[in-house]
Amino acid sequence: MKVDENQKSYYPWYSSQQGNCIVLFAALFAVIGKDKLNPGLVGLSVSYALLVTMSLNWMVRMTSDLESNIVAVERVKEYSETKTEAPWEVEDKKPSPDWPSQGKVEFRDYSVRYREGLDLVLKNLTLSVRGGEKIGIVGRTGAGKSSMTLCLFRLLEAAGGEITIDGVKISEIGLHDLRSKLTIIHTVLFSGNLRMNLDPFEKYSDAEVWNALELSHLNKFVSNQPAKLEMECSEGGENLSVGQRQLVCLARALLRKTRILILDEATAAIDLETDDLIQSTIRTQFEDCTVFTIAHRLNTIMDYTRVLVLDKGQVAEFDTPAKLLSQRGIFYGMAKDAGLAQ
Structure with missing residues (x-):
């Protein structure tokens, strides 16, 4: 049949x-x-x-x-x-080895688009961030939060205006000189062992690597692995959970510890308790650093120096969390939706 x-x-x-x-x-x-x-x-x-x-x-x-x-x-x-990127290094515009010493970031009438012919995603952005400030960046989907951080690395080139870090125009220096002085915590891992992912250029000792793992609350997990620091990470870190990948990226940032730190959804896949531990680590270990955090949980930025509210690529509000709540504007509405304001 x-x-x-x-x-x-x-x-x-x-x-x-x-x-x-x-x-x-x-x-x-x-x-x-x-x-x-x-x-x-x-x-x-x-x-x-x-x-x-x-x-x-x-x-x-x-x-x-x-x-x-x-x-x-x-x-x-x-x-x-495809148009090639800017030069890796510009000899006559090389910044000093200790640049940036303060971490002061300024956007001056800055505009950007993803490619020719498209609308501007950031429009005439003007703001100044003092060295060591902790800035939370919030806004609805499509407001330009991630675009703003991409501009700091010059993954997007300016359509108008300029960005300066400690008085140096980032559009004039080499990409390597710029990007090596910035750190972003984002879930990107490569196939290879864990130590290579944490320290690809072998600049740090094992003791420093273990210290970074302890501060990122990964030391117990790694200690329980038979290969320890030599444990293999598959392509994209698929053999680790999403939360563990983010912790590995946090440990990498702790090793580099540049003057400017950018967090883009850095703790989005981590439970609230671990998130609190990580935020406390960032506050203590990056106390003197300028921190830009794209916040998806408003409670993580309520004690930040200032909060930047973006709306349709423009600065809608920019002040301390307490003042923004008292103004009862966009940030107040978001905080109310999150149950953080009455």
Whole structure:
């Protein structure tokens, strides 16, 4: 019975593959015109009908293969036409080795778009952040929070205005000189061992690495692994939980400890208790650093120096959390929705 059921489906499929309709019509027309056709011509038409079927199958397969492989050509064309990044280093504009010493960040009439022809995502942004301030960045989806942090790394180039860090225009220095002085905590891991992910350039001792793991509350997990610091991380850190990946990235930031720290959804996948521990670590270990936090949990930034509220790419509010709550504006509404204000 099962074989019969299988044949009910398989036979029509196989018939369609062999082009039975073409053969049927070739034979039908031969019968209709039997008075005008000789038997040899009829046989030739039927045999050719069978060959055409195979050719059609081959043609369809080759067409689909061509369509799949032409993507590689399209990608090469796109990459060859993509504008390259700015120079890695600009010798005559190199900042001093101890730059930035204060961590003062200024946006002056700054605008940016993702590419030519698109609308501005940040529009005439003007603000000044003193060294050591803790700034919480909030706003609705699409307000420009992540775009603002990308601009600090010059992943997006300015459409107008400028950003300065300790008086140095970041658009004039090399990308390596800029990016090596900034740290972002984001869940990006590479295939390799844990130590390579924490210290890819082997600048720090094992003791420093373990200290960073302890401060990021990962030391117990790593200590319980047979390979310790040599434990393997799969591509993207898939053998770790999302929360553990974020803790690894926090440990990496603690090792580098640059003057400016950026947190983009750094603790979004961690339970509240662990989040509190991490926030306390950031407050103590990065006490003298300028911190920009894109906040998805408002309670994590309620004790920050100031809160920046973005709306449609512009500064809507920028003041201390207490003053913004008293103004009963956008931030007050968000805090009320989160149950942090009456």
